[in-house]
Amino acid sequence: MKNCTHADLANAIRFLSIDAVQKANSGHPGMPMGMADVCTVLFKDFLKFNPKNPNWSNRDRFVLSAGHGSMLLYSLLYLTGYKSISLQDIKNFRQLNSICAGHPEYEHGTGIETTTGPLGQGIANAVGFAIAEEILKAKFGKKSFDHKTYVLAGDGCLMEGISHEAMSLAGHLKLKNLVMLFDNNSISIDGPTNLAVSDNYKKRFESYNWDYIEINGHKEKEIFKALKKVQKAKKPTVISCKTVIGYGSPNKSGKSSSHGSPMGEDEIKLIRKKLKWISEPFEIPKNILDTWRSFGSRGEKEEKKFKKIYLMKMIFKKKLVM
Numbered sequence: 487m488k489n490c491t492h493a494d495l496a497n498a499i500r501f502l503s504i505d506a507v508q509k510a511n512s513g514h515p516g517m518p519m520g521m522a523d524v525c526t527v528l529f530k531d532f533l534k535f536n537p538k539n540p541n542w543s544n545r546d547r548f549v550l551s552a553g554h555g556s557m558l559l560y561s562l563l564y565l566t567g568y569k570s571i572s573l574q575d576i577k578n579f580r581q582l583n584s585i586c587a588g589h590p591e592y593e594h595g596t597g598i599e600t601t602t603g604p605l606g607q608g609i610a611n612a613v614g615f616a617i618a619e620e621i622l623k624a625k626f627g628k629k630s631f632d633h634k635t636y637v638l639a640g641d642g643c644l645m646e647g648i649s650h651e652a653m654s655l656a657g658h659l660k661l662k663n664l665v666m667l668f669d670n671n672s673i674s675i676d677g678p679t680n681l682a683v684s685d686n687y688k689k690r691f692e693s694y695n696w697d698y699i700e701i702n703g704h705k706e707k708e709i710f711k712a713l714k715k716v717q718k719a720k721k722p723t724v725i726s727c728k729t730v731i732g733y734g735s736p737n738k739s740g741k742s743s744s745h746g747s748p749m750g751e752d753e754i755k756l757i758r759k760k761l762k763w764i765s766e767p768f769e770i771p772k773n774i775l776d777t778w779r780s781f782g783s784r785g786e787k788e789e790k791k792f793k794k795i796y797l798m799k800m801i802f803k804k805k806l807v808m
Contacts, residue, residue, distance in 0.1 A: 551608025
């Protein structure tokens, strides 16, 4: 397999998202472009998942609270090899009956863990998932259940009241298995977020009893270090990822113009040139796709180990009853 770089892997997400939104003539390309680096490191090095068995009970959960950036999720599922999302599905983004809806819609066994449309809702869902995981851990033991829930949220999610209630509960319960990836790009669809909010996020989250880590969301090493740290967290954690919305766009990066509309053919040509992406629309070079597909093998091994431990536990319990 020909080696590929972190940038190659992240750009695969960016261009699938750009091309799908452009073809649909509708959507939000800016967030997937901005958070591609963070999600590449998460799926490559930390997320526990098995595309061959999306329903594996001890998988990590990935919730896209910022559901308007749905092409980020669909790109990740396709690249990592989930059969639920084909390249044709991505080409049919936002079309009638396509699984690649404008906002993620839950469907069993697809890798889409929950429906997320109203901003902030995904944060609350993620808190519920994290509570459920703690219940399973208490019932069956941490050797059987030790997964995490990662939720990607944006400025808009944190403006909604439900985010306060849910995060307060999570901090109170000390849900150390919960990690929020905050896409801190300071841009809303109407312009800079300072038009509507001036929260001190660090103080706000610490008041909920959450840990708070600030990183550059485009620096691979910083992303890796933060995600490694949360593997041993003692309470829920926010990783504030300072990102540039529409990353790679010469004229629209860092602007609301990359938030809720296609980039445009002329701008896409410039983005391809700047990011040195020579492939045609919807085309992912084989070495890059093969590398992405290899990430699920880690979860496949983990699942086999999990099943063995769980089976032995059930056999032991049965012997005690007998």
